[in-house]
Amino acid sequence: MSMVLMTATGLSVGASSPLVGREARAAASAGALLELKGVHTHIGAYHILHGVDLTVPKGQLTMLLGRNGAGKTTTLRTIMGLWQASQGQIAFDGRDITRMHTPQIAHLNIAYVPENMGIFADLTVKENMLLAARKAGNAAQMDQARLQWIFRLFPAVEKFWNHPAGKLSGGQKQMVAVARAMAEPRDLLIIDEPSKGLAPAIIHNMIEAFDQLKQSGVTLLLVEQNIHFAQRLGDTVAVMDNGRVVHAGSMAALAEDEALQRKLLGLSL
Amino acid sequence: MNRPLDWKPLVLVPLLALLVLPFIGSPSTWLTLTVAGLAMGMIIFIIASGLTLVFGLMDVLNFGHGVFIALGAFVATGVLGAMGNWTGSAELWRNLAAVLPAMLVAMAVAGAVGLAFERFIVRPVYGQHLKQILITMGGMIIGEELIKVIWGPAQIPLPLPQGMRGSWLLGDAAVEKYRVVAVLVGLMVFALLAWTLSRTKVGLLIRAGVQDREMVEALGYRIRRLFVGVFVAGSALAGLGGVMWGLYQQSVVPQMGAQVNVLIFIVIIIGGLGSTGGALIGALLVGLMANYTGFLVPKVALFSNIALMVVILLWRPQGVYPVANR
Numbered sequence: 314m315s316m317v318l319m320t321a322t323g324l325s326v327g328a329s330s331p332l333v334g335r336e337a338r339a340a341a342s343a344g345a346l347l348e349l350k351g352v353h354t355h356i357g358a359y360h361i362l363h364g365v366d367l368t369v370p371k372g373q374l375t376m377l378l379g380r381n382g383a384g385k386t387t388t389l390r391t392i393m394g395l396w397q398a399s400q401g402q403i404a405f406d407g408r409d410i411t412r413m414h415t416p417q418i419a420h421l422n423i424a425y426v427p428e429n430m431g432i433f434a435d436l437t438v439k440e441n442m443l444l445a446a447r448k449a450g451n452a453a454q455m456d457q458a459r460l461q462w463i464f465r466l467f468p469a470v471e472k473f474w475n476h477p478a479g480k481l482s483g484g485q486k487q488m489v490a491v492a493r494a495m496a497e498p499r500d501l502l503i504i505d506e507p508s509k510g511l512a513p514a515i516i517h518n519m520i521e522a523f524d525q526l527k528q529s530g531v532t533l534l535l536v537e538q539n540i541h542f543a544q545r546l547g548d549t550v551a552v553m554d555n556g557r558v559v560h561a562g563s564m565a566a567l568a569e570d571e572a573l574q575r576k577l578l579g580l581s582l
Numbered sequence: 583m584n585r586p587l588d589w590k591p592l593v594l595v596p597l598l599a600l601l602v603l604p605f606i607g608s609p610s611t612w613l614t615l616t617v618a619g620l621a622m623g624m625i626i627f628i629i630a631s632g633l634t635l636v637f638g639l640m641d642v643l644n645f646g647h648g649v650f651i652a653l654g655a656f657v658a659t660g661v662l663g664a665m666g667n668w669t670g671s672a673e674l675w676r677n678l679a680a681v682l683p684a685m686l687v688a689m690a691v692a693g694a695v696g697l698a699f700e701r702f703i704v705r706p707v708y709g710q711h712l713k714q715i716l717i718t719m720g721g722m723i724i725g726e727e728l729i730k731v732i733w734g735p736a737q738i739p740l741p742l743p744q745g746m747r748g749s750w751l752l753g754d755a756a757v758e759k760y761r762v763v764a765v766l767v768g769l770m771v772f773a774l775l776a777w778t779l780s781r782t783k784v785g786l787l788i789r790a791g792v793q794d795r796e797m798v799e800a801l802g803y804r805i806r807r808l809f810v811g812v813f814v815a816g817s818a819l820a821g822l823g824g825v826m827w828g829l830y831q832q833s834v835v836p837q838m839g840a841q842v843n844v845l846i847f848i849v850i851i852i853g854g855l856g857s858t859g860g861a862l863i864g865a866l867l868v869g870l871m872a873n874y875t876g877f878l879v880p881k882v883a884l885f886s887n888i889a890l891m892v893v894i895l896l897w898r899p900q901g902v903y904p905v906a907n908r
Binding site: 395415427433434435440444445447 | 783786787789790793794796797798799800801802803804805905
């Protein structure tokens with residue numbers, strides 16, 4: 314069952330997982346936009362990632378789940394080159410990005426929202442957005458149609474356009490951070506806990522935004538603690554524990570299998 | 583609505599000036615000292631503005647910044663010396679026509695040496711504060727020795743151009759012409775910096791990089807390249823400050839950079855690391871304090887600026903306008 318689902322969803326997991334076979338992985342890799350193979354990451358003396366194998370299928374929304382300290386954030390930072398992989402390989406759209414510097418990786422049309430949102434507190438919301446629009450020299454040169462779309466999804470961005478971002482509430486900052494990642498068309502959005510600290514109404518807007526992005530062919534990789542959010546949005550899921558991906562498959566399959574949820578996450582969806 | 587202006591630090595400069603007025607007694611002496619303090623402060627600001635951005639952007643402690651000051655001043659002695667006919671003229675425009683190329687050449691040389699300094703001395707020790715302190719101090723010592731090799735160890739006079747000498751009389755107060763020139767140049771540099779930082783994309787990147795360089799990189803910008811640009815610009819500004827300082831002192835010595843270094847660090851700590859506005863306020867406070875205490879209690883002149891820094895840090899532990907969170 315698992316094998317069939319994984320072939321259909323295009324998600325593969327590492328050799329350490331009993332759920333995957335070589336054929337399924339090969340089939341999955343065919344549609345992969347991002348692929349990690351045996352990635353190890355050390356931070357100082359600490360060995361955080363112990364051979365992460367993960368495939369993010371093109372055009373889908375992949376949820377990266379796991380307990381605190383499982384290695385989710387480290388995985389995202391390693392993909393972005395903020396921490397260098399000590400071993401293994403990361404490929405984006407068939408291109409090896411393992412040793413690339415962060416700006417080079419970003420230039421491959423990858424947007425990243427870190428766990429702390431990465432908002433420039435002393436800059437206005439407009440300036441934060443302008444930084445993400447690399448081709449624009451000023452706000453007037455930004456893609457106005459895209460900006461209006463972002464305003465519709467996140468009204469707070471327009472409302473506080475000229476306000477210092479540091480003065481916004483946590484939820485508003487989160488909206489700005491996600492909106493900033495959408496300021497220009499990107500192939501892959503990597504977002505660390507997008508729903509963290511958000512009110513239900515805003516979570517609804519964010520789900521709508523991700524849905525629309527997905528429909529436009531954008532691939533998303535989200536780390537999420539909010540299981541309901543993950544279930545509502547995710548096409549595919551990878552669960553991490555102790556610096557490894559221990560399960561990968563379709564979100565629908567995980568949502569249906571309570572025993573597996575309890576085993577992997579310690580709770581049911 | 584932009585960020586509301588934090589006006590309290592702005593009040594410090596006039597407050598300090600007004601507080602000392604009763605102690606000085608004579609308004610004309612007070613005016614002379616105040617203009618001298620503002621001129622000195624503006625020159626220190628020109629020197630410190632680049633250093634504070636270097637510190638804020640890349641967390642680099644560059645104790646070798648002083649070498650660019652001395653270098654700029656020594657280069658100016660050569661340029662101005664070669665333009666004796668122009669500096670000796672009583673016409674101000676001819677004086678300015680001599681000083682301007684001296685400033686530009688000094689900035690170009692200091693900027694070029696800054697580029698090499700960053701590449702060979704600073705870059706290998708990114709993220710290692712202790713090594714940064716040691717190696718940049720070493721770089722300054724080497725720089726000083728090279729200046730001695732080229733220009734000799736002795737003090738070299740750097741006389742003011744004829745038209746900038748003397749004073750204007752405002753009532754009983756004598757205001758030296760050159761000090762007014764120094765204030766004007768300082769204001770121009772500040773205006774240019776403020777415009778660049780607030781109105782251009784490069785300025786936006788610098789301000790963002792001072793706050794969170796990792797995120798700037800994640801947005802696709804090469805912070806190292808930006809940093810090199812800021813380092814070179816900061817070195818060039820130190821060279822310009824060296825010309826101004828040399829003309830202020832009317833002589834140059836190879837150790838002049840090291841002598842000013844302490845004041846520069848006091849200024850950027852008072853101002854808040856990474857803040858050019860804070861550096862301006864810090865520099866003006868330091869300049870005024872040095873002149874007032876030099877007149878009132880000369881024996882505590884040096885100590886006074888350290889005491890000023892302590893008082894400011896007790897009020898705002900991260901400086902008057904903190905930007906970089908280190």
